Amino acid sequence: MGYISGTDRGQTSLLPARIEDYVAADAAVRVIDAFVDGLDVAQLGFRRAVEASTGRPPYDPRDLLKLYIYGYFNEVRSSRRLERECRRNV
Numbered sequence: 001m002g003y004i005s006g007t008d009r010g011q012t013s014l015l016p017a018r019i020e021d022y023v024a025a026d027a028a029v030r031v032i033d034a035f036v037d038g039l040d041v042a043q044l045g046f047r048r049a050v051e052a053s054t055g056r057p058p059y060d061p062r063d064l065l066k067l068y069i070y071g072y073f074n075e076v077r078s079s080r081r082l083e084r085e086c087r088r089n090v
């Protein structure tokens with residue numbers, strides 16, 4: 001069992017055609033995505049969670065780091081507000 005990972009943004013589906021098509025080429029989220037993907041998260045102290053025999057697997061630390069950086073970049077400091085923003089702004 002591994003991490004829960006975000007959906008592949010290049011995946012083709014009915015609606016939206018591709019999530020990548022909705023993000024501008026010069027959007028700040030692309031910089032955040034490239035920055036975090038270039039990091040060695042193990043060196044930053046992120047460790048693989050101990051997997052339980054029951055329940056859901058944990059979220060990928062890279063995805064959570066991207067989310068928190070995006071929140072700080074857009075002045076969203078509250079985790080609850082960040083959750084609301086995620087639901088509102090895919």
